[in-house]
Amino acid sequence: PPTSQIKTLADARTLGIKTPFMSNSFAAYRGEALRAIGGFPRHVILSEDMYVTAKMLIDGWKAAYEGSAVCRHSHNYSLREEFCRYFDIGVFQSREAWIYETFGGIGGEGMRYVKSELKFLGPRRILWWPMSFVRNALKLLAYKLSKQEKRLPRGVKKKLGMYKRYWDSPYA
Known part of the structure; x- marks a missing residue:
């Protein structure tokens, strides 16, 4: 902003x-x-x-x-990488629940993002809408799955997450 x-x-x-x-x-x-x-x-x-x-x-x-600062930073994640990243985000949110208890939850941020993305794509880029829906559905699925991570075997978590080495650490 x-x-x-x-x-x-x-x-x-x-x-x-x-x-x-x-x-x-x-x-x-x-x-x-x-x-x-x-x-x-x-x-x-x-x-x-x-x-x-x-x-x-x-x-x-x-x-x-600082709103006037400029930084060009982006990722070109594949669908799998995006899924894995959102699995890890959900793990972080579950394990560091104190942050969300102190500052508040994500409260509809995902849906606001989807709406802003579709607005950005607009009718002139309607051919990109299906990919947007697939990508965002995978993010949601990964996020929901991550909320069950304590029930999942370590090997499964390693396959679902982006940061594989984390699951070999003493903190996993």
Whole structure:
């Protein structure tokens, strides 16, 4: 978004889970703040950026977003890679439930994303709509499946997730 903002823990009431959202693709952290919360975690499968931002906000620090900054960063995930990524996202959300308890849940973000994607594609790109539906259905399936990850054997989780080495770690 083009609007810059400074977020604090109090913003969780209005921004919800977007309060600790941070993209590590183009982020800088104050060393003192990062050290104060114990640095980047080793035990999370992904989203270490959101994890440390949440910890910093709880610790009284602020998170700044500069709307005029520009960063070109994208992924060209295959359908399988997208599925695996969303499985891992769901694992993170389940295992780090304190973040969602503190800041609020995702509350319809997925549906808002689908609507914005279809609006972006518009009627002139209607041939892309089926792929959009397939891609988003796979994301939802992976996310829902990840909520059952504690019941799944480690080998299955390794096949379903993007970060295979995580499942060999002591944190899995």
